[in-house]
Amino acid sequence: MKITTPEFKSNAVEALADENLQKAMGHVQVGFIEKRQVAADGLPEFEALRDNARDIKNHTLAHLDLYLEAYSEKVEQSGGHVHWAQTAEDARNTVLEICRKAGAKTVTKGKSMISEEIGINAFLEDNGIAPIETDLGEYIIQLRGEAPSHIIAPAVHVLKEQVEEDFRAEHTHLDVDRNLEEPETLLDEARTVLRQKFIDADVGITGANFLIAETGTSVIVTNEGNGDLTQTLPRVHIVLASIEKITPTLEDVSQIMRVLARSATGQELSVYTTFSTGPRREADVDGPEEYHVILLDNGRTNMIGTEFQEMLRCIRCGACMNHCPVYRAVGGHAYGWVYPGPMGAVLTPSLEGVEKGGNLPNASTFCGRCESVCPMRIPLPKMMRHWREREFERNLNPATQRWGLKIWAWIARHPGLYAFGARIAVRGIATLAGKNGRLASLPLAGGWTKYRDLPAPEGQTFQQQWRVRGGK
Amino acid sequence: MTPREAILGKIRSQISVGSDDTTRRTAVANRLSSTPKGVIPERGQVAPAECVDLFCQQAEKVHATVDRISTYDGVAEAVSAYLRGRNLPQSVRMGDDNRLEAIDWSKTPNLSRAFGPSDGSDPVGLSHAQMGVAETGTLIMTSGSANPTTVNFLPETHIILVHSQDISGDYETSLNQIRSQFGKGRMPRTVNMITGPSRSADIEQKLLLGAHGPRSLHIIVVDD
Numbered sequence: 259m260k261i262t263t264p265e266f267k268s269n270a271v272e273a274l275a276d277e278n279l280q281k282a283m284g285h286v287q288v289g290f291i292e293k294r295q296v297a298a299d300g301l302p303e304f305e306a307l308r309d310n311a312r313d314i315k316n317h318t319l320a321h322l323d324l325y326l327e328a329y330s331e332k333v334e335q336s337g338g339h340v341h342w343a344q345t346a347e348d349a350r351n352t353v354l355e356i357c358r359k360a361g362a363k364t365v366t367k368g369k370s371m372i373s374e375e376i377g378i379n380a381f382l383e384d385n386g387i388a389p390i391e392t393d394l395g396e397y398i399i400q401l402r403g404e405a406p407s408h409i410i411a412p413a414v415h416v417l418k419e420q421v422e423e424d425f426r427a428e429h430t431h432l433d434v435d436r437n438l439e440e441p442e443t444l445l446d447e448a449r450t451v452l453r454q455k456f457i458d459a460d461v462g463i464t465g466a467n468f469l470i471a472e473t474g475t476s477v478i479v480t481n482e483g484n485g486d487l488t489q490t491l492p493r494v495h496i497v498l499a500s501i502e503k504i505t506p507t508l509e510d511v512s513q514i515m516r517v518l519a520r521s522a523t524g525q526e527l528s529v530y531t532t533f534s535t536g537p538r539r540e541a542d543v544d545g546p547e548e549y550h551v552i553l554l555d556n557g558r559t560n561m562i563g564t565e566f567q568e569m570l571r572c573i574r575c576g577a578c579m580n581h582c583p584v585y586r587a588v589g590g591h592a593y594g595w596v597y598p599g600p601m602g603a604v605l606t607p608s609l610e611g612v613e614k615g616g617n618l619p620n621a622s623t624f625c626g627r628c629e630s631v632c633p634m635r636i637p638l639p640k641m642m643r644h645w646r647e648r649e650f651e652r653n654l655n656p657a658t659q660r661w662g663l664k665i666w667a668w669i670a671r672h673p674g675l676y677a678f679g680a681r682i683a684v685r686g687i688a689t690l691a692g693k694n695g696r697l698a699s700l701p702l703a704g705g706w707t708k709y710r711d712l713p714a715p716e717g718q719t720f721q722q723q724w725r726v727r728g729g730k
Numbered sequence: 731m732t733p734r735e736a737i738l739g740k741i742r743s744q745i746s747v748g749s750d751d752t753t754r755r756t757a758v759a760n761r762l763s764s765t766p767k768g769v770i771p772e773r774g775q776v777a778p779a780e781c782v783d784l785f786c787q788q789a790e791k792v793h794a795t796v797d798r799i800s801t802y803d804g805v806a807e808a809v810s811a812y813l814r815g816r817n818l819p820q821s822v823r824m825g826d827d828n829r830l831e832a833i834d835w836s837k838t839p840n841l842s843r844a845f846g847p848s849d850g851s852d853p854v855g856l857s858h859a860q861m862g863v864a865e866t867g868t869l870i871m872t873s874g875s876a877n878p879t880t881v882n883f884l885p886e887t888h889i890i891l892v893h894s895q896d897i898s899g900d901y902e903t904s905l906n907q908i909r910s911q912f913g914k915g916r917m918p919r920t921v922n923m924i925t926g927p928s929r930s931a932d933i934e935q936k937l938l939l940g941a942h943g944p945r946s947l948h949i950i951v952v953d954d
Binding site: 282285286288289290301302303306307310314317320321322323324325326327328330332336340342343344348392393394395398411412413414416417418421441442444445446449452453456457471472473474475481482483484486487490491501506507508509510512513515516523525526527528529530531532533534535536537538539541542543544545553555559560562563564 | 732733736738740741742744745747758761762765766767768769770773788825846847850865866868873874875878879880882900901908909915917918921922924925926927929930932934938940941942943944
């Protein structure tokens, strides 16, 4: 997909003015934040499980090459095929080759962020194969020709009235007078329309929440059951997964499962957690005859051994974006690529380069809520700060910003001057503000005062007060 | 260089693996063979009877319905009564599970049974779970002719039997049982963990039951 991350600022301005989007984003508070809190509070071991989940992934990443070897050996032993893809293009070509060999005309898809990352839908279409998204949210945005705006709720930006319009435009074979006012009727219609597509598809593509090294198993975690129909009914099952999905054992997966759904939707466990190992066996009467796993790197190995390695612990629950004031204000599309919110702000520059993704780490107030809810305890603000440093080192920020930062840095390293300057500024701003103690405009701070008043300093500088209180 | 060698080589160079890799290899071999348990929630670590109660409560919390019967003798009537109560046809799709075969179906002559995988035309599926997990009211299904995977997903109504002795407190205990049953490092083609009927909240975050999988999940716990 085309990356519009460099236009983050104008994307954000448009998003803030989009009434439908603003209304839709209002559903995040109850839908995700409150439910997550209830689920976390309901399990006394939740914090201990977060610690252990972090430790499991740290151990795995420190031995990733060995676990990948063990995993792929097990997949082959169970009759499956492993395809290694260094780039998105390699992965796309592998998918196409498998589909062509299978003589595929239609491909059903379970929800997969990797499939978005490699842009498989457009590629298959260009090559005469029809991809059909089957997750309700993904189906909606496929009809709309949009990218997902959230990693677990792809259509979180869409209102039900908009879904109705899309369904009426697409499902022209159905009665035009039918009632589609309620989400229930919309869901029923999607269920009916997609059912035959599941049965007709030649190939099913799913993602993976985990790949288990011990057994060569791919695991998907879903609520609708579409992923299961996708990987059970067609003759060929393709799993798209990135290399960091590896988890050592069944026990390790159980640990992380306990924090995944609680952090994502506030469920204790998603409805379906499905373990797939190889193609159908002799004892099976259903399931695919071929099982392929595509292991994608696409820049992840560059993160290993760097200050961004911890990002590879991410299990894609979406809690960071649900709790991010910036994400909730502008929605996911403003971020301009596949991964939005705080995790996207770290991952996008890592995978697509800081030249394209450098805007995103700046789109944060560093309030720290993302890190406080991350089930894998990923220090997201710290990593966004690393990206800001890299952006600065590579002269990518505007000249005014660079000079401002340089001047500030120089003053900050000269305490006498800093204290003097601060005293002058406190007095100056207080004088400008006059009696009401608020400033409606201030030179060099127009971006702030355009939308709200700046409260004026009331007395002494922080350092003066610190000294008076004897450093307490 | 193959893509596999390139990816693995890159990882090794990024983590600066030296010439002696014995420590790392031992650590991986140990974890894969000893499969350490992590943090196990207390809630499921209770006496067997309480564990079954907890399983039922948790399943009901996620909108499954639960029926408890004392022996397998009562299964046919319990299935038939459930279907009658829901105004559903007296017919079920099922696999050839021994435990289902052993049931005396002559008690419910009106209840017809179709065997083998589902093609999507069956209103009701009947399966036997391999295990139940009390901590979240989860059922564990293994694929095979005994309980075909399609029966778990295509019918609108799914009835699952579980034996109370197969209900454990936590996922680790249940998955370890699969490990003993199928052999270390081996798994059946599909293992489904099912927690309630299918659902979606993709339209305005409103929770709706019955997405692509069953709209209703009815669990029959056989106490025996």
